[in-house]
Amino acid sequence: MDSCPRRSRDADAVRAVQATLGLPPVIKAANALSLFGEHAAGWLALGMVGAAVDRPRRREWLWATAQVAMAHGASIAVKRLVGRPRPAGEGIRPLATTHSTLSFPSAHAASTTAAAVAFGRVTGQALAPVLVPPMLISRLVLGVHYPTDVLAGSALGALIGVTSAPRKDAGR
Template sequence: MIPHVGPSVLKPGRHGPRGLFLALDDQVFAFAAERHWPAAEPVLPRLSRGANHGLLWFATAAALAVSGTPRGRRAAVRGLASLGLASLTINTVGKPSVRRSRPALDAVPLGRRLKRQPITTSFPSGHSASAAAFAAGVALESPTWGAVVAPVAFSVAMSRVYTGVHFPSDVLAGAALGVGAAFAVRRALRPRRRSHRDTEDD
């Protein structure tokens, strides 16, 4: 096994909380990279690529929109609005402010790596933010549809560590930002009072 050397490996001496956190982050990344996940190999890299530019979520929103229920259509709109806000925040504030380097790929098996490596900075994870934003936005409108979308969103977020393009903290921060975006959209678009028909549609 090739030893992992990441940007967060500690040098001898005393270290502050930030250094210890980054070292732990790197160790968790290395642990995940060195584990064998047979069930994930045929799925997670494809999911990771499918979520590029939000394509997976646009397709999911289209499926919700044609579901035949008003709540499905509203869930699609809220999911996409949440995704848009999260993406805007990531690209204008998040990544330019932190500029964290991507993980070293030494310990990541070749079969897991993406054919096209991202060229943007690592923190926070845009894919995770979009996934969490869309899933949370959908769930805040329709818990039923949210329960369907959530496992896919979780898998997309995990795929970013699995394929070696993000540290775990990048994913957690992105997911937190995405959920925050969904709640911000909820405040901006107050849900109307549910009718008996809406309850039946769920």
Template sequence: MLSLRGAETSLLVALQRRTRQPGVIAAATQLGHFGDHAAGWVAIGAAGWLLDKGRRPEWTRALVSVLGAHAATVVLKRVVRRLRPGTNGSPADAAVQVRSTSPSRLSFPSSHAASTTAAALAYGRLLRLPLAPVVVPAQGVSRVLLGLHFPTDVLVGALTGVITDRLVAAKGGAR
């Protein structure tokens, strides 16, 4: 019987084999850099806070959502301690191409997916733009394509972003 890790590794390797174009990998790498430590999302939120003085409380809540989602995943990673793809030495893991670097060997849940989802929801509300259907899948797929996360890491990361955004929005009365 195939384990969850084995099934996810097979899916990851299949995606990597079908997606070898340098432009796609470069774009995935850039998405990763943007999402590192939620820095790109924090920069956008800070710019919104500075430039949109009339809605500073809303921008503050949006930033809290992004930072809260990121922080939640950092804590969860240390509790769960799931290792990233390509790190357990199995023959299946040996087929994973790790195409980028990360600050930790821990993968579950994806901090990039969490902060991206929280940002897409919170900033999307503020800007009245449907950001989530575009940026969340792109960031999630990029994490798997780069060999840094399993699909469930990304899914639970995105769910963490949704939950964090909803909790922060509920506290502030946002819809």
């Protein structure tokens, strides 16, 4: 048993999510989300498509896409500073491969939340309630993050998504 009570509760939560949601169709969907969010590539691609097809708001799309990249980069930097290992053992089944052994914060959660907030601002749609929970839960289903990892990543992405904005007169 883990000597850190918070981490033990985190591991309990991952085991409970896997026991409840770890069904083949859910795991398949979680792996698809994982692939889409890897290195924020899916979100970056969507932002570039938005910039290409929505010419009147091209500048806003490009800035929102930059926010996704900033969130991803910031999460990687924090992850390296903190050095928390991914769930291993503790009855948690890793159901996906990862490029790093580091867990806190979740880069998938950070980039997804930044995309939801920033793209939502561009489109005028409330995207976060639809996009964020599936990505966060998918990381637990796959056994590659603890709940505190995804919550911290999401908070970081939200912070970047709401606080980073270009000046209205920049580039004009």
